[in-house]
Amino acid sequence: MAFMIAQRAYIKLFLITKVEQRRGYGYQMLEELKQEFAPFGYVPPQSEIYRALHELVQEGVLFRTKQLKGSDPSVDFQEIVLYQFTDDGTEKAELYKKQVKSDLDRCIGMLNKAVRDNY
Numbered sequence: 001m002a003f004m005i006a007q008r009a010y011i012k013l014f015l016i017t018k019v020e021q022r023r024g025y026g027y028q029m030l031e032e033l034k035q036e037f038a039p040f041g042y043v044p045p046q047s048e049i050y051r052a053l054h055e056l057v058q059e060g061v062l063f064r065t066k067q068l069k070g071s072d073p074s075v076d077f078q079e080i081v082l083y084q085f086t087d088d089g090t091e092k093a094e095l096y097k098k099q100v101k102s103d104l105d106r107c108i109g110m111l112n113k114a115v116r117d118n119y
Contacts, residue, residue: 004110005103011044011052013100015083016093019062024082026053053083061089061096 011033018029030049037044056062062083069078085093 002103004107005100008048008052008055009100011048011058013054013097014048015056016061016062016097019083019085020093024084025080026083035047039084044077056083057090060086061092062086063089 014033014036015029018024018032023029023032026049030044030046033044033049057064063086065082065084066079067082069080074119
């Protein structure tokens with residue numbers, strides 16, 4: 001068992017939640033996570049976001065679709081990749097979140113012990 005939760009596992013947890021909230025394209029999720037983590041001094045690396053998304057696709061949790069960004073395709077030709085749950089992806093996502101919750105609980109206990117014993 002790892003000392004603390006792996007960065008990619010942590011990121012995958014938040015990406016799953018973003019897809020649940022219908023915020024399904026990579027750059028949007030990256031920017032939202034940067035804002036959410038800024039108060040903690042953490043900037044999720046872009047490469048880790050996209051590796052985590054790729055792993056979730058490989059694991060059958062998510063699938064990718066492409067669409068044009070914007071409401072007028074005659075004006076806006078930028079294509080974005082959207083991430084959505086596969087048919088059984090919601091169940092896989094819930095199982096993954098339960099596993100990560102167990103790791104987070106262990107990490108919280110270790111961090112609380114460090115603070116309690118040393119400060």
